[in-house]
Amino acid sequence: MSRERTNPVLIAIDTGDIRAASGLIAATTDHVGGVKLGLEYYMANGPEGVRKAAPGGVPLFLDVKLHDIPNTVAGAVSSAAQACTPDLMTIHAQGGPAMIRAAREASDAFGDARPRIIAVTVLTSLDDSDLAQMGVAGSTEEQVVRLGRMAVEAGADGLVCSPMEIGPLREALGMTPILVVPGIRPAGSAVGDQKRVMTPREAVEAGASYIVVGQGDHGGRRSSCCGKGGGRRGAGPMSVSVKICGLGTPADVDAALEGGADAVGFVFYPPSPRNLDPETAATLAERAGAVLKVGLFVDPEDAWLDKVLAKVPLDIIQLHGSETPARVEQIRARTGLPAMKAIKISDAEDFGAVGDYDSAASWLLFDARPPKGQGKGLPGGNGVAFDWRLMQGRTCQQPWMLSGGLHADNVREAVETSGAGWVDVSSGVESEPGRKDPKRIAEFLAAAKSI
Secondary structure, eight states, X not given: OOSSOSOOEEEEEOOSOHHHHHHHHHHHTTTSSEEEEEHHHHHHHXXXXXXXXXXXXXXXXXXXXXXXXXXXXXXXXXXXXXXXXXXXXXXXXXXXXXXXXXXXXXXXXXXXXXXXXXXXXXXXXXXXXXXXXXXXXXXXXXXXXXXXXXXXXXXXXXXXXXXXXXXXXXXXXXXXXXXXXXXXXXXXXXXXXXXXXBOHHHHHHHTOSEEEEESSOSSOSSEETTTSTTBOOSSSOOOOEXXXXXXXXXXXXXXXXXXXXXXXXXXXXTTSTTBOOHHHHHHHHHXXXXXXXXXXXXXXXXXXXXXXXXXXXXXXEEEOSOXXXXXXXXXXXXXXXXXXXXXXXXXXXXXXXXXGGTTTOSEEEEEEOOOTTSTTOOSSOSXXXXXXXXXXXXXXXXXXXXXXXXXXXXXXXXXXXXXXXXXXXXXXXXXXXXXXXXXXHHHHHHHHHTO
16 A cells, blocks of 8 residues: 555455455455455465465555564564565554564564554454453553553554544544554444444544455355345445446447446457457457456357457456366466356256355356256346345355346345345346447446445
8 A cells, every 4th residue: 555545445355265355356456545464364375375365566454463572573574574565564562562663673674665563452352341351450442542652652653443542542642653443334234243333434534544344244254145245244325336247339338437337347259249359358448447347258268368368458257158166267377367257047056056166266246047948048148137035145255246137127126135245237238239328327327326
């Protein structure tokens, strides 16, 4: 993240899975100030896993909360700074001033590229009663300010604190220390194991330098299809993210961008009326700018992937054919990009394929099977929906999108029934197969963004 803050949002990637983390980071890094990888991820994957999920250029908050004797912490800071190049890195303030000084000295050895040392004061999962049981006298606020003052005087660049202690810390220490603030929850959402929380706007207005926002529940590594990753989180209002697929002209791209699309999709499958040659797609991708660019392929050969990627700057490969988990793995390794695997759904039995792709796909997309009587038909974009109630109560390792038969008049019902946080539309914004309608694109985006 820039040393001069421009976007205060750090998204917490709460998973130990490299593929899931890579997909989430690819989908969000252009829209947030940085990503937070924590102890679960670091212990599961080490520095190499950090580099794979958050390659150079992705602003990184490495939240490992080091707490040991000074020499050990100094060595850990040096190792992490060299291997992962984090922008921010956490230690525990309760390690004491000598430990904090050692961490800062180790950090300073890296010059302008050094990680900023952020000291954790009191975990946001603790409150006054917890501190009393631990033998700490005084209130949580008093302990936070006491530890915060000590840490900053010892050389910490900033502090981790709950939203409730932003004001007291600013009053005691001024505006210089960086304040990284977890415990951020949208109005009306569940608080999970966080005991001292605030909404994003409230935290920033109170003086937070960065706010840590979770991308899903903290109840386990597998995510409910109606509650995490691609799914909606909590009960409060939350804008749905939208991918407009099958774009073919500059006017299509302009309509998607003007309406606020979060991702655009280009089809590289000759039988489809939406098929593009790489040269045309490259021009459209450049026009799309910073939004997520997804390329749809159907059982592609390596040579076709290579030809397209040589010209088109894609962010995600969408696989909409009969690709096996092994083939998805091969494509991810060959392209170096996250892979989204389409799962065709007509009944509950079709969800049996989901687990097969846990270790292969970075994203999943749930789409309806082609209509009966159409033979194999096109793999997607058929204007057919499946029963969204089938999504309820199911789990996905990866973030996911809902597709199939969506249009402006049913997207709210689809999202509220399935719990989708991402929706993917193609035929629902067309006047005929392969011809996008700017008015329908605008209507769909307005409907989705109002949910």
